[in-house]
Amino acid sequence: MDYELTPKLLPGTILEVTERDVKVTLKGRMGIIQVPLRSVISDHALQVGQTIQVYLSYIQVV
Structure with missing residues (x-):
């Protein structure tokens, strides 16, 4: 299966910041990620509460 994976720019807001990671809620009912x-x-x-932007794409199983 050959698909062109094009990242999408999504806005979000920081929910939590720790000494090692940050938790972010994404707008548009896209969920929460922790990086x-x-x-x-x-x-x-x-x-x-800071506004962020994140690039997301689809997951491709190889």
Whole structure:
């Protein structure tokens, strides 16, 4: 199966920040994700309530 995987830019809001990860709720009923801090690009300290943007694509099983 050959599909073109094109990432979509989705807005969200930070729900929780810990010493190792950040929990984010995505708008549009897309759910909640939790990612390591090393995966977040920011020039400022992360705070609960900040607006974020994340690129998502489909999962491809290989």
